[in-house]
Amino acid sequence: MVGVAEVVGRRELNKLATRRALLDAANDLFSVQGYAATTVREIADRAGVTERTFFRYFAGKEELLVEDLVAQMPVITESIKARPAEEPPLVAVERAIVALIEWVRDLHEPTAVSLFLDRRPASGLGRSVATLTLKFEDAMASALGDRLARLDPAPADIDLRAAVYGRTAVAILRSALIRDLQLRNTGAEPRPLLTESIRAAFAAASEGWGPGSASIPFDGQGPSR
Structure with a gap:
């Protein structure tokens, strides 16, 4: 049986992984097509998540760049x-x-x-x-x-x-x-x-x-x- 602490720990790890995936996706896209031409949808798609998920982590794409x-x-x-x-x-x-x-x-x-x-x-x-x-x-x-x-x-x-x-x-x-x-x-x-x-x-x-x-x-x- 999986304990509560393990579930919470796994959930936090998943959040960190998603956040890192979004940052990496943004860096990749910014480097290829530039900041202005890159959309939130493209970043989310590259990271394998939905736009709705993106906005759970970042207010917009500029916040991604500033955080990095x-x-x-x-x-x-x-x-x-x-x-x-x-x-x-x-x-x-x-x-x-x-x-x-x-x-x-x-x-x-x-x-x-x-x-x-x-x-x-x-x-x-x-x-x-x-x-x-x-x-x-x-x-x-x-x-x-x-x-x-x-x-x-x-x-x-x-x-x-x-x-x-x-x-x-x-x-x-x-x-x-x-x-x-x-x-x-x-x-x-x-x-x-x-x-x-x-x-x-x-x-x-x-x-x-x-x-x-x-x-x-x-x-x-x-x-x-």
Whole structure:
């Protein structure tokens, strides 16, 4: 006789499997035909479930993409934490992001990050961009707070500094992504690589702190190649 605990456990496993199947199906379809052209019905069919089942797990297809992006944020934060201790906060962020982008582009399998970098799904994210931005800011602040805590001596206002640096880093990255999208939309050639736009955005931010600033979190030097 099957116990209640076993039934509940099996049910939860089935839910996790269905959720994962929907995420995998979405990634496959987004990579082949793009975010905008992919429908919820196609995602459900690929995952072997009905549209009604799809909406038990996700409010819409944009939530699928955002969840996958959020799930990969630990990769970014761990990369930031692992940067050399002598790097100022924004230097560590820039170099970690550039290294991650170059690594993602070398992958043979599409990921949510690679799709986002290719700009295919971004136009359909809508209101989820705000949620994604806030989560990204929190993740950045957490990683930078960890770095600040390891300084000797550690600053007394770690939480404030980490929050400011985290939000600043995300704003710089958003500026680089927006610039990259504008260049793509205008068909400008030759168009710089996204990594070059990111380096330029961080360099511009470092100039904005100005000489004599009490605390300059960026050294003005691009990442070593």
